[in-house]
Amino acid sequence: MRRILDTSIIFQSRTNLLATLVKVAKELTSERNSDRLLEKIVEETRAVTNADGGTLYLVKGDDQEKKLAFEIIQNSSLDIQLGGTTGKPIDLLPIPLYLEDGKPNHKNIVTHTVLTKKIVTIVNAYKTREFDFSGTKAFDENMGYKSTSFLSIPLLDHQNEVIGVIQLVNAKSDHDASKTIPFNPEIQPIVEALASYAAIALENQIVLKEQKDLLVSLSSEPNTACLIERILKESQKVTNADGGTLYLIKKIDGVKKLEFAIMKNNSLGISKGGAGGEKITIPAIPLYDESGNPNHHNIATYTALTKEMVNVKDAYHYGSFDFSGVRKFDKSNNYNSKSFLTVPLLNHEDDVIGVIQLVNAMDPNTGEAIAFTKQLESIVDGLASYAAIALDNEILLQDHKDLLDAFIKCIAKAIDAKSPHTSGHCQRVPALTKMIAKAACEDQTEFKDFNLDVDGWYELHVASWMHDCGKLSTPDILLDKSTKLHLFQDSIGEVSLRMEVMKKDLQLEIMNKIVDKPEDKEALLGEMKDESEKLDVIRSFIQKANVGGEFMSEEKQEKIKEYAALEWKDSEGNIKNLLTEHEVKNLCIAKGTLTADEREEINNHMVVTIDMLESLPFPNKLARVPEYAGGHHEKMNGTGFPKGLKRHEMSIPARMMAIADIFEALTAKDRPYKKPMPISLSLKILNNMKKDEHVDPDILDLFIRSKVWKIYAEKYLNEDQLDIEDGSDYL
Missing domain, CATH: 3.30.450.40 (GAF domain)
Structure with a gap:
């Protein structure tokens, strides 16, 4: 009991x-x-x-x-x-x-x-x-x-x-x-x-926390390639998978395919695609065959088409899919691809944007390949959901960036197309600005504290491509003013015609004198020859003055005014000066081909540029685009335009762009009023501008010291323009 x-x-x-x-x-x-x-x-x-x-x-x-x-x-x-x-x-x-x-x-x-x-x-x-x-x-x-x-x-x-x-x-x-x-x-x-x-x-709590932390971490990754690499790495880590592949759905030649984005295998030491791996040369896998039938033979395309997770315990004893390619890979690499876990990446609209395929779950105790467990399925499914959200956001963001890039480049090309004489300027300035910025990021002296992150580089990229967007409002007639007398066409031809009339009138006058005084024929013919040659010299001088250049002396300007007073007779017998007041004003332009009024009108493009850019709702990461783009005509001493900013009031990227804009203009091959300037003369002019406090001295020294000028010249300039090997004389 x-x-x-x-x-x-x-x-x-x-x-x-x-x-x-x-x-x-x-x-x-x-x-x-x-x-x-x-x-x-x-x-x-x-x-x-x-x-x-x-x-x-x-x-x-x-x-x-x-x-x-x-x-x-x-x-x-x-x-x-x-x-x-x-x-x-x-x-x-x-x-x-x-x-x-x-x-x-x-x-x-x-x-x-x-x-x-x-x-x-x-x-x-x-x-x-x-x-x-x-x-x-x-x-x-x-x-x-x-x-x-x-x-x-x-x-x-x-x-x-x-x-x-x-x-x-x-x-x-x-x-x-x-x-x-x-x-x-x-x-x-x-x-x-x-x-x-x-x-x-x-x-479960640990997995949930890790996945939440992972979502935050993935969402903050700004680089698509790095994001893809991180997703596959975390998937392999949580499942202890030996290998894995992440595919993205892409439309290639109008056909939807699974493109290999990244491939990894720990045992074989394979790392392809992603941010730092080798380039993947394997062709993308079509989702449909040539007849339009869904490709259900491949496990990855099946997952993409059906949105179903597939867990294969042993590929060598599984008849539903074609693993012949896997077996061929195994044979050539002495490997055994046994277990597979293939998971769709679904965005918020329930569309498949990619597929994660994991290979060979590894037993932590024996190191042997085993099947992926049911519990891992739910864990990976949750991870895939988070990964898809982050990846879809990144793809969407990248699509928006690509659209913005295409838009700003379209504007830049439209500006360059307005005038054949500045063609390519809006494309070369961004390239040169980025070269200077790269040198600054690598510098360990004056610019040791300067650096650009991914967002900073993109901000500079947008600003440099948009730096002349205000020229859309500039009259084409000014952009196309290749000579001083060029309006809708170059009126130097009219001046030459007047001088030809003067020569004909001179010849007629001399011939009449010879008729009256035959005995003076020889002297009169000599006089006609001398006067004709003088007119040819004057015409040649005016033609050269019309071309424009970096500098026209006051003496030459006085010559123009002197020649302007010469008289000619039009077809109606009216006596007129050789040059009009408008022509004298234009031919006496000291630099380039634009008058002060025309220059001011063109310079107004900077005001328009700033107005245009400041009117755009740039996100915080692009907030400095108007300042970067709007400052490339400012001078360090405050005498530039449009705001008269001084050096300390300008950002480093804005000062970089100023030097890039000047150097590109000096060395450009498409300016009609001057020949392409050699590097030596361009650096000399920039050095003088540094002395005059027009450009930033530290950035110019960096530009010269790091040989950015040489890197740019080798890519964009004529071979004969690169006339020096060392720029230390200009420091």
Whole structure:
């Protein structure tokens, strides 16, 4: 009867424990707060075992750098609550799983638990020699406590990897709470079951947090190639896959195909595509055959077409797909592509934008290829959702960038097309500006603190391409004014015609004199020859003056005014001056082919440029485009236009663009009023402008010192313009 009663009590006790276990399991798996979950795991494990204290550790780090970090510390007798939602922060250092010499740390009970993946029970820590409890004894002495019995339980994830450890201290007697007893071995199965539920809940929380962190991280990645690489890396990491490929759906020649974006295989050392890998030469895979039928033979195209995840345990024993290409690859690389997990990347509109294909899940213990588990399917599916959001956003952003790029280049080409005499200027200035910026980023002296991130480079790119957008409002007649007398056409022809009339009138006059005085014929013919030659010299001088140049002296301007007073007779017999006031004004232009009024009208393009750009709703990352683009005609001493800014009021990129604009204009091959200027003369002029405080001295010195001029010349200028090898004379 007594035995029956004892059995009944034991049965009832175990029934209660099982009921408690089910209740705890539900609570743990439904807990969404990670800190509260950690607390609950310790609290419930202590309740089941009647432990006075408990500590929860989580495994951090990889490989030999793995450590056990303290997450929760509880002790009822000492009234200790550390970590979690209610406790104080824990300032204890993590415990390394491996010693400095690389050997596993089996002296510590919790690290031994991780390394062996087994529950460890200690009846009396003060009597065991198996583990080093010197730290525990020091704690006891300091706190007036005695840590006697220990129960250390590993928390194993779905891959049988330890993600944490629960360490319980001092089991208390049910009859006398002041009495410490060993942990009851009969409840070990219950503790193991509870630990399993705890590990599942904890792993889910860890995965959820990692995926949320990953989404934030992926969303902040501005480079598409880097983003793609990161997505595949994280997919391989979470599944322990040996290899993987990420495909993107692209329309190539009007046909939808899966394009290889990145390929990786750890065992074979393959890394192609992405940000830093080799170029992928494998042709894209069509989603449909030539007859328009869906390509369901290929596992990746099948996933893209059906939006279904496909998990293949063994490709060599799977008849639904054509793995002949895989087998050929395996044979040539001495590899065995066994398990496959192929996942669609679906955007917010439920459209497939790509496919992740993972190959060979690796057993962490044996290193052998195994199948991808069902639990991994849900994890990868969640990761793919986050990845697709980030990738779709990046693709959309890139599409917008591509559209903006096409738009600004279209404007630049339209400006260049307005005049054949400045053709290519709007395309060469951006190239030269970026060369100067690159030299500044690499410089370790004056510009050691200057740097451009991805957004900074793009901002400079947009600004440099848009730097002359205001010229859309400039009359074509001014942009096309290739000579001083050019309006709708070059009126130098009219001046030449007048002088031809003057020569004919001279000849007629001389012939009439010869008729009157035949005896003076020889002298008169000599006079006609001399006067004709004088007119030819004058015509040649006016023609040269009409071409324009870098400088016309006052003496030559006076000559023009002198010749303007010469008289000729029109067809109606009216006596007129050789040159009109308008022609004199234009022919006396000291520099170039534009009058002061015309120059002011062209310079107004900078005001229009700034107005146009400031009216655009640029995002924050492009906010400085108007300032960069609108400052390339400003001078360091404040005498430039349109705002008269001084050096300290201008950004470094704006000052760079000013030098790029000047150097391009000096060396341009398409300016009709001058020959392409050699590098030596261009640098001399820029150096004089530096002395006159027109250009930034530091940037010009960098431009010369880093030989940006040479790099530019070799790509854009005539070979004979590069007439020096060293620009140090101009520093």
